[in-house]
Amino acid sequence: MAKLILEKPKGFCDSYERKPGDHGTTHYCPGCGHGNIHKLLAEAVEDLGIQDRTIIISPVGCSVFVYYYFATGNIQVAHGRAPAVATALKRANPHAIVVSYQGDGDLAAIGGNNILQAANRGEHITVIFVNNAIYGMTGGQLAPTSLLGMKTATTPYGRDLLNEGPPMKVVELLSSLDGPTYLERQAIMGNKYIARARKALRNALQCQIDGKGFSMVEILSACPSGWKVDPTDSYAWMEKNMLPHFQLGVTKDVRAEREPFFRTFKTLSAAEIVEQLDLAVPEPKHFPSKLQKTGYGDPSIKLAGFGGQGILSAGAMLANAGMEQGLQTSWIPSYGPEMRGGTAYCFVNLSERPIGSPTVSHPDVLMAFNRPSLEKFEPDVKPGGLLMYDSTIIDVKPKRGDIEILAVPATQMADDLGNTRMANTIMVGVYVAHTGIMSPAAIEQTLPLAIKRKNLVDANKKALRAGVDFAATL
Ligand SMILES: Cc1ncc(C[n+]2csc(CCOP(=O)(O)OP(=O)(O)O)c2C)c(N)n1
Ligand code: SF4
Ligand SMILES: [Mg+2]
Known part of the structure; x- marks a missing residue:
């Protein structure tokens, strides 16, 4: 008996809270095929009972916001890289059902090699390849699958066989490889075709559920905006232009011949990971510093102030001197705002061990200017x-x-020395002398690297000494 479905499939979120603005509709243009394909996927996820273990990878393209809609695991990846990320996800989580959702620009152009290699390896992932014969998102440029004679933003006179070659037949291409298990092309073009696409999608997912290997469904899909066709005419356009070139049907199906394979997965302890990756490092020698007493022998430092106060240079003084002393160092500036005279800051790490992350959210030392x-x-x-x-x-x-709080009248001291802009160097001098973290001589020696105007190096050496002298009074 026919089943009347009045509810959204469970694969979708009830309300698209992740989408800014209207939570009830998708962001797609009228007549876009992505919406229908999403629906087929959401229904399949529910009916196959895989919602709790499905991870959908959204690409770069109009479907970049797949994560707005699906109540599954989601991850957004760099252009064309979905098959590589899918590979990692599946291998690390063999129980997951990993779906790589990609457009023709994403999969067949920039990601051409990614899909080829993943298919050739026979990765146990499912790819939904949405072929709308154009780059929809960026305004209708030529895709590898654009049709001969098709006018696009980059082929205003139409795709030419001699210039751009013929449209790429991706499922046929992948069918020539031994790796894939199930490959099919269908279309979103009215109920009869949608029913076939629905079945193909389920077969592809079932292939992964059964541990049979790589599956992909190429779905011909409308992009009325990119094609500059009225949405109501788009199915007729597809029938006339796409179907003659892209034959529908299964191009490869060796599911019956493939033995099920489920990768096992061993969780390693932190100690095992260190051993296996040969990451063991000697225990750090602690710096002879006051901070060491508080347990911060490897300081992470944040320097912050206005653009123009020499914040980045002060950080560079510490990092350069740290390198000179054979320490591991990192220095990350914030370039943007200081150009506009806003807040400028930089992070410096000094350590005898490799530095995990150069960013500093909770500094051991803050220099506020x-x-x-x-x-x-x-x-x-x-x-x-x-x-x-x-x-x-x-x-x-x-x-x-x-x-510990140190009030340093750095600007006043710099003014007394005749250049208000040397407050940064004074602060660095106070810091190194007060903490003993490194020798002021190391800073002095490397000052020319941080001070771009060579005629100011000597003056900054004086400022450094003033800071060191100030530290002695504390
Ligand atoms: C590295 C990189 N190169 C180029 C782009 C620009 N870009 C964004 S989407 C896109 C093509 C998308 O076309 P397709 O994969 O067919 O998806 P559709 O929008 O048609 O669904 C391009 C080239 C980008 N975002 N990143
Ligand atoms: S530009 Fe094309 S692919 Fe993108 S949302 Fe609009 S119709 Fe869909
Ligand atoms: Mg496209």
Whole structure:
């Protein structure tokens, strides 16, 4: 008996909360085939009972927002790289049902080699290849599957056999490989065709569920906007232009011949990973620093202030000197805002061990050169850490009671030396001398690397010494 379905398939979210604005509709153009294909996938996910273990990979293309809609695992990847990511996901999670959802630009152009290699390896993934014969998202450029004579943004006189070659037949191409198990092409072009596409999609997913290997369904799909065709005419356009070139049907099906294979997976402990990857490193020698007493022998430092205060240079002074002393170092500047005179900051790590991440969200040491930086980043300093601030410029006092606080009148001291812009070097001098983290001589020696104007190097050496002298008074 016919079943009347009035509800959204469970594979979809009830409401598309991840989508900004209207949570009830998709972002696709009227007549776009992606919506229908999503529906077929959501229904299959529900009916096959795989919702809890399905991961859908959204590509770059109009379906980049697949994750707005599906109540499954989702991941968005770089252009064309879905088969590589799908491979990793499936191998690391053999129980997962991994679906790589890709357009023709994504799969057949920039990702051409990715799909070829994944299919050739016979990865146990399912690919939904949405062939609308055009780059929909970027405004209708030629895709590898665009048709001969087809006018696109990049072939205004039509695709020419001699210039662009014939449209690529992807399922036929992959069928020549030994790796794939199930390959079929269908179309979204009215109920009769949709029913066939529905079946093909389920076969492809079942192939993965059964552990039979690589499956892919190429689905011919309408892009009325890219084709500049009225949505109501798009099925007729497909029938006339696409079907003669892209024959529908199964191009390869060796499911019956393939033995089921389910990869086993061993979870390694942290110690086993270190051993297997040969990551073991000697215990760090601690710096002879005051910070060491608080347990921060390998400081992560955040320097923050206005653009123009030499924040990035101060960070570079520490990083250059750290390298000179044979330490592992990292320095990451924030380029954008300081150009506009906004807040500038940079992160520096100094360590005797390899540095895992160069970013610093909770610094051991904060050097705040203006009030907004102090107010914004003071709460982030690790308990027991160090906060240094320019007390000439900052007219409020830090509030934390669980960190060491140094008020340094750096700008006043720099003014006294005749150049207000040397407050950064003074602060660095105070820091290295106060903590003993590294020798001020190392900073002095490497100053020419951080100070771009050579005529200012000597003046900055004086500023460094002023900072060192100030530290001695603390
Ligand atoms: C590395 C990179 N190159 C190029 C682009 C620009 N770009 C975005 S989508 C797209 C093509 C999408 O076409 P298709 O895969 O056919 O998807 P459709 O929009 O047609 O569904 C391109 C070239 C990009 N985002 N990233
Ligand atoms: S541009 Fe084409 S593929 Fe993209 S949403 Fe619109 S109709 Fe769909
Ligand atoms: Mg496309």
